[in-house]
Amino acid sequence: MNEHESFLPYNLPDISDVEIDAVVETLRSGWLAPGPRVKRFEDDFAAFIGAKHAIALDSATAGMHLALLASGIGAGDEVITTPTTFAATVNVAIHTGATPVLADIDGGDYCIDPAAIERAITLRTKAIMPVHHGGTACRMDAILDLARRYNLLVVEDAAHGLGTHIDGRHIGTFGDATVFSFYPTKNVTSGRGGMLTTNNDALADRCRLLALHGMSNDAWDRYTDRGSWAYQVLAAGYNYTMSDFQAALGHAQFSRLDEFQRRRREIATMLNERLASLPELQLPVERVGTTHAWHLYVVRLRPQMLTISRDEFIVKMKERGIGTSVHFIPIHHHPYYRATYGWAPGDFPVADEAFATMVSLPLYTRMTEAAVDRVATAVEEIVRDHRT
């Protein structure tokens, strides 16, 4: 690394005075529990998505868990998802008592392949959990067609999908429920948090009940003049709600979404323009009729054209002071799932090949033009130095 250049991290949150002021104001207000700021975040988010309901939670994981539980998914059921995801997508299915089933991905966009879903469907299949990988829209038309034909629930993991559109419509109401993440690495953060959107009234009611211990009233009502101290526990629920200062942060970030997405697109466009001349790389795709949220910028190395592996590429980037990441180590490579479900590397060959060759380059709103240039230059140089 050039000693005058500091390390360029893979990711950084973008927190301005807007967020800081909103959180401080909340801390001074005396109301930290779920309250008016949660309500405002939910209302504005629902309006933005065009969904009847938006439920703020303390993580996307909680939202996916609740959507499955509220739909009656449990022991004896199978839930189909992708191997190319974070552990949470699979774990929530396991937590309900259901059995996760993996269906291979499309090697072009890293999203679950609808044809592979259809091959994985059995009489026990109850739900499909597509993941909008990196902010790329899954093929929801094909997935919803399968769901209709086989009577399956669709819970979308949109942890990367704030900013993803299909045919001009923001994702969030295509499947039965959609869950967004506000973890600090995501496009918008509330520190920790998530939002579940749905048009299904019964599903929304059940999720709200289960999110607050199964209690009949929500905490906000209990502490206002509209509420009362009395409540009944109607289910053995969870403690999954978002607090008001998380909502203050999340809402302030969300109010900057246009600015964030414009910047992400600019950076992705710069990277696309710079890297397009390298045939050794497969660049990300934005399918016609969709908007990529540009949460991740994933490139794949074409191994037959290069003398270095993906792992070596990552080391070379690091030597140049640039952080990268890989999304994701496939589910069927992890010890727990291998031991429990008998999966092994090689079982989902498209996901395996993608994993072996993919790398996520830095893409975040605080990157300067110089930082983007530095990333592109590093990639160009490493590729040029290692052509076959």
Ligand SMILES: *Cc1c(COP(=O)(O)O)cnc(C)c1O
């Ligand atoms: C971040 C992430 C999650 C988990 O989100 P949390 O809000 O941390 O629960 C789930 N799925 C994917 C694909 C993710 O990247």
